[in-house]
Amino acid sequence: MTTLLLRMLGRLVCAMSLSAARRLGERLGLLWFHVVRVRRGTVVRQLRAAFPEWTARQVREAARRLYRNLGRWAVEFLRFVGPDEARAGLLEQVSTEGVEAFDQRVASGGGAIVVTAHLGNWDLAACAQALAGRRLTLLSRSLSDRRLDRFWMARRRALGLDIIAEDTRLEELAAVVRRGGTLVLLVDQATPPDRGGVPVDFLGRPAWTTRLPALLSLRTGVPIFPVFVESSSDGRTVVHVESPLEPLESSASIGERALAMTRAINERLEHRVRLHPEQWLWLHRRWKDPAST
Numbered sequence: 001m002t003t004l005l006l007r008m009l010g011r012l013v014c015a016m017s018l019s020a021a022r023r024l025g026e027r028l029g030l031l032w033f034h035v036v037r038v039r040r041g042t043v044v045r046q047l048r049a050a051f052p053e054w055t056a057r058q059v060r061e062a063a064r065r066l067y068r069n070l071g072r073w074a075v076e077f078l079r080f081v082g083p084d085e086a087r088a089g090l091l092e093q094v095s096t097e098g099v100e101a102f103d104q105r106v107a108s109g110g111g112a113i114v115v116t117a118h119l120g121n122w123d124l125a126a127c128a129q130a131l132a133g134r135r136l137t138l139l140s141r142s143l144s145d146r147r148l149d150r151f152w153m154a155r156r157r158a159l160g161l162d163i164i165a166e167d168t169r170l171e172e173l174a175a176v177v178r179r180g181g182t183l184v185l186l187v188d189q190a191t192p193p194d195r196g197g198v199p200v201d202f203l204g205r206p207a208w209t210t211r212l213p214a215l216l217s218l219r220t221g222v223p224i225f226p227v228f229v230e231s232s233s234d235g236r237t238v239v240h241v242e243s244p245l246e247p248l249e250s251s252a253s254i255g256e257r258a259l260a261m262t263r264a265i266n267e268r269l270e271h272r273v274r275l276h277p278e279q280w281l282w283l284h285r286r287w288k289d290p291a292s293t
Helices: 002-017 020-036 039-049 058-081 084-091 100-107 122-131 146-158 169-177 212-220 254-275
Strands: 096-097 112-116 136-140 161-164 184-186 200-203 205-209 224-231 237-241
Touching: 002 020, 002 058, 002 146, 020 058, 039 058, 058 084, 058 096, 058 122, 058 224, 096 122, 100 112, 100 122, 112 122, 112 212, 122 136, 122 146, 122 237, 146 161, 161 169, 169 184, 169 212, 200 254, 205 254, 212 254, 224 254
Parallel strands: 096 237, 112 184, 112 224, 136 161, 136 184
Antiparallel strands: 200 205, 224 237
16 A cells, blocks of 8 residues: 555656645655654654753754655655656756765775765665766665565666665675675664674764674775765755775774774764754664664
8 A cells, every 4th residue: 555655646746846746745744743643752752862952842843844854855756766857857956075085986996885874865865876877785674564665676776776685794795895886884773782783872872883884894995985965955965975984904803993983983974963953864763772672
């Protein structure tokens, strides 16, 4: 049923103007916030804990803006995976900043590790980069709804993204970057200790965090490029490619070096979330107790 509704919504928003489609998406997002209330309590609790200096009104407004953004991003993505004419207006509004060092490395045949997060319309941005000719291999979790997962993954692949399963072995991931590929890893979801996660401070509290990017970088010698997406109020999607984190060389153990690099990644992400808290996916239970997983 969800997939059918998405197909119908996709046809509708592709038949509308971009501005009208965005307004529809924002209204659907507000309906989700005010009426459906999916994960609203989680969003409010996590915002309140991350920004203790905020008033209840500020917390509620940030949550409301997030849901409105989610609705807008959903219709933008449905247009982007639709007909070429529906995609064109959106593609023109995607820009990339700071990408020179990344492009130089890839052009020279060196691999790259990209770390990113559910910030801004990151899925649209990833597909736009693939359409621009950047070969990206995305490590992605599967959705619990199998039909919805097939719908989503098929459309991402159709635009040029290579997608591999979350349970892919470390050796296979290392092979991607060793042969000059770019591996994209999402680093903002809870990773319990039985899957290699470690507690690292994030927005004022320890959060179970993946060490995968750091371990891959240390094993392969490949730098990590933090990349974060911002959705501007004028409709633009800006992809910020930050300066790379090089694999640490020291007498410390690989575990200690991986922890230091993981902290550095979290600091980069925290900075971006604090700049635009209404654009990060607070619906994920980021500070989840591993005993509850």
